[in-house]
Amino acid sequence: MGRSRRRAVLQPPCRPPCPVSDTASDVPLASGPTSGTTLSGRAAAMRMRLMQAGAELLGEVGIERISTNQVASRAGVTPPVFYRHFKDKYDLxxxxxxxxxxxxxxxxxxxLERSAPAGFEELMGAHYQFLLSTIQATAEMPGAVWIMRALRAVPSLTAVRLASHEMVTDRICRAMGPLLPEMDPAELRLRTRIAVDAGYAAVEMALDDPSMSPESVCRALTQMWLGGLRHGV
Incomplete structure (x- = not known):
């Protein structure tokens, strides 16, 4: 697989659209990623515009040097507009x-939804392609490597990273538990949690190190996790 270097537009996750209102009261003064506040269509578009600018700048100047003024300037707005959507650069x-x-x-x-119903071997057989697809999708997102670095390096983002990893671990264990009934649930969770962290590290490694083949990284991680699961049964 060749690495994709084209500039992509930052997109929100594919989910059913939420009802929106065009009233100004829907626009938060400083909304965080988990605020749950409904944004108007215009406010949501501006928020994504600022996020796109921030993602692009991360890849250019890094975590420490990026500033709210730079993001606002790149987005073509004034700093007060930035602060209507984010408290500071760490909120962004x-x-x-x-x-x-x-x-x-x-x-x-x-x-999980496509492969788990077919059994353990089918699920693990599809793990390689799942991981490769994740690397490909991540490569197309502006500033992805720097965003992943920030999730590890910035203390205030630790909760965001850990919450996602725990949620993913729960989802995998719910799908895999019935396929490995002989395995102790606590051991399954431990090995899955390690594999989840290793998966994020593998994605970052494949994108950050030109000497690493994404295919080789995916193959190695799949074999490691498969061996660990079989050994634990």
Whole structure:
């Protein structure tokens, strides 16, 4: 697989649309990624515009040097407009991290829903392609590698990262538990949680290190997790 270098437009996860209102009262002064506040169509578009600008700048200047003024300027708006949508640059990074992980997780959920009903061997046989698809989708998102770095490096984003990893672990264990009835549930969860963290690391490695073949990374991780699960039964 060749690495995709084209600029992609940041997209929210594929989910059913929420009802929106055009009233100004729907626009939060400083909404976080988990605020649950409904945005008007115009406000949602502006929020995504700021996130797109932030993602692009992350890839250019890095986590430490990016500023709210830079993001506002890149988006073609004034700083006060930025602060109507995000409290600070870390709030923006949290939104970018959540959007990236939700997009990645959607691919994982599709893998589970499509392959788990066919049994353990089918599920693990499709793991390689799931992981490769995740790398490909991540490569197309602006600033993805820097967003993943921020999720690890910025203390205020730890909760965002861990919450996503725990949710993914729960989802995998619910699908895999019935397929491995002989395996202790606590051991299954431990090995799955390790595999989840390794999966995110594998995606970052494949995108960050030109010497690493994405196919080789996916193949190695699939074999490692499969061996660990079989050994635990």
């Amino acid at each position: 990074l949290a939104a970018l991290g959540s959007t990236l992980m939700e997009a990645q997780n959607d691919i994982l959920y599709e893998w």
